[in-house]
Amino acid sequence: MRVHNFSAGPAVLPEEVLKEIQENLVDYKGNGLSVLEMSHRSKQYMEIIESASAMLLKIMGLGDDYKALFLQGGASSQFFMIPLNFCADDKVANYIDTGVWSTKAIKEVKILGKKLHIAATSEDKDFTYIPKEWKISENAAYLHITTNNTIRGTEWKIDPEVPAGIPLIADMSSNFLSKPMDFSKYDMIYGGAQKNIGPAGATFVVLKKSMLEKINPNLPSMMNYDTHVSKDSMFNTPPTFAIYVIGEVLKWIEGNGGLMGMLKINEEKAAYIYDVIDGTDFYTGTVVKEDRSLMNIPFRLPTEELEKKFIAEAAANNMFNLKGHRSVGGCRASVYNSLPMDSAKVLAKFMLDFEKVNK
């Protein structure tokens, strides 16, 4: 029996996808070998990676002025690759700070000694909201935002307006492909696959080709986006199996109504849990309502004691990974694309039952 898995990442994958992989694990579609054993340059594998990147752009509604890459090193490596590639010494890297992950991205800019400008921050209220105004510096290299704050549970509901000519770059690790968005407003989108579109080990980067002109040419090959674009993610051995799984998840997204379909089920799932939080004083949401994430739902109980009990009893009832991130405490339910509707319903019911007994 499968558990109800509310992990923030690596996270739940669609059961259909897991079964499809299982069926083809030992002998991939009659080729007589596993994807795990294929040369990344073989014809069979080229088909897998090419169709995954084509499908990614198709789902995003982007044309061939963009390039989809699958890299390694996690979203965390993008934190330093972005300023290395796109922030020349006379330019200023602009960031909006919405908590832990964006703060980590900012830290890398400082380590590299680049000029930094914080265009806005929600630190004044402990990162419980998304800034509604921002001020971009002179000579900006780009503006960087984090569209969903996995730990805090806030999510951008709009695409920020940026003056013409200033690239907009977004870490979309934890809400990528969870809803329709105008991706063409962004010059670069990236994230770790392990939250919403696949397993750990692959990092997606979707880059507008016009960004290639801005790249610092004096970088080690692996650090330079141009290397990966010109070699179609094949400069070195890519994370072949992770990319294969991503391709299967993308097919699943397409088969379930694409991004509109994802939005619909995600709204319904999140509503089960937010409705419980809003219907009582026992559970407290930790962020302002209008900025609530559809993907990560943090909440508190009246005491830490009760939170411990809640997490333990949930686990005894087949619901796992409900502990908040160690940096903020409390509880958190991550309800990504692949989480079955039933898991959200079961958790909402458990929350109501737990309240009755413990209030």
Ligand SMILES: *Cc1c(COP(=O)(O)O)cnc(C)c1O
């Ligand atoms: C998880 C996460 C990261 C870090 O991703 P890694 O692939 O582990 O480096 C970065 N940004 C956000 C928003 C995340 O949720």
